[in-house]
Amino acid sequence: MEAELVEADIVVPMQLRFKKIQSYEKYPKGQTRGRWKHLKQILQAENFQDYPPEEPNYINIESPPSNQPCKRICDITGYEAPYVDPRTNLRYANADVFKTVRSLSTEQVHQYLSIRNAAVVLK
Amino acid sequence: MGSISFVSKIRRQTDYNTFSPSIPIVIDNGASYFRIGWAGETEPRLIFRNIVQRPRHKATGETVTIVGDLDPALMKYFDCTRSGPRSPFDSNVVYQFEMMEYILDFAFDRLGADGSVIDHPILITECACNPVQSRSKMAELLFETYGVPAVAFGVDAAFSYKYNQLHGICKKDGIVVCPGFTTMHTIPFVDGEPVYKGSCRTNIGGYHVTDYLKQLLSLKYPFHSSRFTWEKAEDLKLEHCYIAPDYAIEVRKFQEGTKEAEEKTRYWQLPWIPPPIEVPPSEEEIARKAAIREKQGQRLREMAEAKRSSRINEMENELQSLHFLVKQLDQVEEDEIPSFLSDTGYASRQELESTVSKVTQSLRKARGEPKNEPAESEENTDSFNNDKYPLIIVPDDMLTSEQLKEKKKQIFLKTTTEGRLRARQKRNEEELEKERRNQLEEERQRENPEFYLEEMRAQYKEVLERVEQKKRVKTNGTSTNGNNKSGGVGRGERLSAAQRERMRLLTTAAFDRGKGEDTFGSRDEDWQLYKRMSKDHDEDDEQPDSDEAELARLSSKLQEIDPTFVQKAEGESIQPSGEAPRVRPLTEEDYKIVIGIERFRCPEIMFHPNLIGIDQVGLDEMGGASIKRLPHSDSELEERLTSSILMTGGCSLVPGMKERLESGIRMLRPCGSLIHVIQAVDPVLDAWRGASAFAANLNFLGNAFTKMDYYEKGEDWLRRYQIRYNNL
Numbered sequence: 133m134e135a136e137l138v139e140a141d142i143v144v145p146m147q148l149r150f151k152k153i154q155s156y157e158k159y160p161k162g163q164t165r166g167r168w169k170h171l172k173q174i175l176q177a178e179n180f181q182d183y184p185p186e187e188p189n190y191i192n193i194e195s196p197p198s199n200q201p202c203k204r205i206c207d208i209t210g211y212e213a214p215y216v217d218p219r220t221n222l223r224y225a226n227a228d229v230f231k232t233v234r235s236l237s238t239e240q241v242h243q244y245l246s247i248r249n250a251a252v253v254l255k
Numbered sequence: 256m257g258s259i260s261f262v263s264k265i266r267r268q269t270d271y272n273t274f275s276p277s278i279p280i281v282i283d284n285g286a287s288y289f290r291i292g293w294a295g296e297t298e299p300r301l302i303f304r305n306i307v308q309r310p311r312h313k314a315t316g317e318t319v320t321i322v323g324d325l326d327p328a329l330m331k332y333f334d335c336t337r338s339g340p341r342s343p344f345d346s347n348v349v350y351q352f353e354m355m356e357y358i359l360d361f362a363f364d365r366l367g368a369d370g371s372v373i374d375h376p377i378l379i380t381e382c383a384c385n386p387v388q389s390r391s392k393m394a395e396l397l398f399e400t401y402g403v404p405a406v407a408f409g410v411d412a413a414f415s416y417k418y419n420q421l422h423g424i425c426k427k428d429g430i431v432v433c434p435g436f437t438t439m440h441t442i443p444f445v446d447g448e449p450v451y452k453g454s455c456r457t458n459i460g461g462y463h464v465t466d467y468l469k470q471l472l473s474l475k476y477p478f479h480s481s482r483f484t485w486e487k488a489e490d491l492k493l494e495h496c497y498i499a500p501d502y503a504i505e506v507r508k509f510q511e512g513t514k515e516a517e518e519k520t521r522y523w524q525l526p527w528i529p530p531p532i533e534v535p536p537s538e539e540e541i542a543r544k545a546a547i548r549e550k551q552g553q554r555l556r557e558m559a560e561a562k563r564s565s566r567i568n569e570m571e572n573e574l575q576s577l578h579f580l581v582k583q584l585d586q587v588e589e590d591e592i593p594s595f596l597s598d599t600g601y602a603s604r605q606e607l608e609s610t611v612s613k614v615t616q617s618l619r620k621a622r623g624e625p626k627n628e629p630a631e632s633e634e635n636t637d638s639f640n641n642d643k644y645p646l647i648i649v650p651d652d653m654l655t656s657e658q659l660k661e662k663k664k665q666i667f668l669k670t671t672t673e674g675r676l677r678a679r680q681k682r683n684e685e686e687l688e689k690e691r692r693n694q695l696e697e698e699r700q701r702e703n704p705e706f707y708l709e710e711m712r713a714q715y716k717e718v719l720e721r722v723e724q725k726k727r728v729k730t731n732g733t734s735t736n737g738n739n740k741s742g743g744v745g746r747g748e749r750l751s752a753a754q755r756e757r758m759r760l761l762t763t764a765a766f767d768r769g770k771g772e773d774t775f776g777s778r779d780e781d782w783q784l785y786k787r788m789s790k791d792h793d794e795d796d797e798q799p800d801s802d803e804a805e806l807a808r809l810s811s812k813l814q815e816i817d818p819t820f821v822q823k824a825e826g827e828s829i830q831p832s833g834e835a836p837r838v839r840p841l842t843e844e845d846y847k848i849v850i851g852i853e854r855f856r857c858p859e860i861m862f863h864p865n866l867i868g869i870d871q872v873g874l875d876e877m878g879g880a881s882i883k884r885l886p887h888s889d890s891e892l893e894e895r896l897t898s899s900i901l902m903t904g905g906c907s908l909v910p911g912m913k914e915r916l917e918s919g920i921r922m923l924r925p926c927g928s929l930i931h932v933i934q935a936v937d938p939v940l941d942a943w944r945g946a947s948a949f950a951a952n953l954n955f956l957g958n959a960f961t962k963m964d965y966y967e968k969g970e971d972w973l974r975r976y977q978i979r980y981n982n983l
Binding site: 133134136137140141142143144145148149150151152153155158159161168169170171174175177178186188189190193194195196197198199200202203205208209210211212225240243244247248249250 | 853877
């Protein structure tokens with residue numbers, strides 16, 4: 133290993149005395165590592181529905197939907213947006229922005245929509 | 256990282272062995288930063304970003320583990336193509352324990368551990384209501400891999416609240432508001448203990464703010480999108496973002512372009528190197544170049560002349576020898592001609608003569624003399640016609656059958672000649688008409704050039720639109736945008752109007768058979784069906800598109816008179832306005848990133864998560880929701896809670912947060928309620944400090960559990976496990 137790297141001391145050593153089992157033994161090279169359950173799968177396995185609802189858990193402490201009216205802002209400029217372009221579904225503030233909206237490529241429209249999770253993926 | 260408020264500390268510690276095994280190690284395991292240190296101390300020993308990279312070391316080919324941020328200068332030694340930075344977190348829950356292990360390895364190693372096990376109790380933070388699977392995996396890892404004697408779990412926001420309570424900043428009843436990296440929490444405290452029943456979590460955090468900024472800027476400046484890395488966006492966020500007291504009012508200032516908005520706009524100038532300026536060539540330069548060109552032309556002309564004269568010379572010689580041959584032939588006796596000719600290679604006298612005439616012809620051509628064929632007269636007058644076709648005017652009954660035949664022929668010849676003449680005349684007239692129109696246009700151009708140009712542009716646009724529209728209809732019946740470039744029709748893809756019609760015809764033809772009497776073919780129109788069915792059938796191609804011709808004319812005209820005119824490339828859609836147009840040279844202005852509304856638009860998602868499509872309450876409403884979730888409605892308690900709202904977590908450092916939170920909660924509470932929002936002493940480090948104080952307490956071990964407890968008490972116990980914060 134290069135002197136500069138040794139000097140910087142950034143690499144985690146392979147062998148660590150304080151460990152009862154080393155990482156390379158636990159996760160041998162080349163073997164497909166057991167896939168880690170993602171949060172969604174973890175939560176499914178927790179079976180929260182089997183427990184009383186008054187007991188707080190990861191799912192039921194989540195915030196409720198808002199009571200306030202949904203704020204609509206122009207996707208491009210951030211101004212308040214009274215209009216929606218029926219062709220692209222983008223919200224826009226005024227005629228100038230509308231021109232920009234119509235000049236966007238489908239790719240860009242899609243990106244703008246996916247920012248606010250409104251992009252429809254046709255399969 | 257060049258951030259302002261977060262600093263990594265990764266200096267290797269050497270005093271590990273001076274700590275007795277009874278002193279716990281305290282870890283604040285946050286989704287963005289990992290902080291580790293000793294119980295009872297006020298500062299964590301190590302702070303680093305909670306990420307792992309496992310690149311390949313180029314020299315040795317080994318896969319190495321690097322935890323935290325990597326100095327970009329050292330990147331050159333590694334091949335990172337297959338491994339980006341990875342986090343052990345999914346949202347705020349640890350799920351990837353292999354990554355977690357590398358991070359703990361690094362942390363303990365840096366803390367100076369060198370015994371056979373980590374012989375210290377550990378207090379580690381987790382999210383509120385951590386799923387038991389994640390909690391048990393973490394305990395198992397600490398017990399089995401590191402040999403830790405005892406483990407305790409606590410919630411970072413709660414530790415922060417307790418730490419501030421300890422310093423008299425907040426009271427025993429209150430609410431902690433903690434906008435973090437991936438999530439935001441509000442947790443009410445009653446009698447100094449967190450009430451998770453009343454807590455609220457919205458899945459938005461600093462990560463989302465940064466990501467929003469990154470995406471908005473990349474879309475605003477597609478030309479520079481590669482510049483907006485996640486790290487850069489994070490820096491920009493920390494440097495510029497603030498929370499507007501009222502989004503609508505603030506945004507109107509920008510929309511109206513007020514002076515205040517101008518002052519609030521920030522700029523980021525990207526490095527820009529001006530292109531070399533082209534100096535127009537000087538007079539001498541032009542003259543010099545012209546002289547060179549002239550000289551080259553002269554040389555070429557001379558060469559061509561020389562070649563021509565040598566060819567003429569050659570041919571003259573040949574002609575001379577041929578003439579000589581002919582003269583000789585004249586002198587030769589009649590019976591000796593064949594033998595003489597066979598010697599010269601010619602078969603007969605005729606051949607020789609024809610060769611002579613051929614050579615003479617080509618010689619004439621080479622010399623540039625006119626051909627000796629009579630030029631065809633263009634003038635066809637009636638009298639000439641009468642001379643040429645004398646039989647036409649003679650009545651039929653005066654002619655013999657031979658002459659009748661001849662007359663028919665003459666009539667035919669005459670009509671065709673006349674037809675040709677007429678066509679020529681028409682062409683001439685058309686040309687004249689065109690000339691006249693051009694003149695007219697030029698006149699108008701002279702009179703009012705600007706207006707004329709405008710008019711031309713408008714016309715061009717209109718025709719272009721028409722042509723494109725036609726094209727769209729042709730390629731895709733009802734498509735909203737003409738971007739369907741794929742010609743093939745696969746499964747699920749939409750057919751063009753023409754293709755649909757063809758399919759319809761085919762299917763009706765297929766199903767029509769056998770139904771009733773087959774009358775196909777009884778009418779002539781029936782056979783048209785096959786023509787319509789045939790694949791290549793395309794009605795538009797049958798006649799040349801007049802619009803396209805007009806478009807070509809207009810664009811060529813515009814190119815002449817308008818220097819800024821750019822012909823739109825075939826099939827290319829209009830460039831977005833954000834992109835620096837390619838036609839003009841890029842200026843420094845094009846490399847200036849303007850950050851105006853984005854400064855407060857991005858953090859606004861913490862108060863309005865629906866801006867990025869998350870249907871949950873924002874930070875201010877979370878406070879109200881938390882109070883509502885408490886088991887018993889108690890207005891006195893509620894009053895006490897709202898009078899002690901503590902803001903902690905990295906995102907509470909965004910300027911304007913306190914004011915906005917206070918006004919937001921005030922809107923939700925009854926009129927006249929006491930509302931008091933306080934910022935934590937250090938929103939980033941207080942969680943670790945609170946945990947450190949908690950672990951230093953003598954009662955700490957009563958809140959921790961050992962490996963034996965872990966295996967004996969079972970999962971259900973671990974799920975309910977909770978430390979008592981009042982022990983602090």
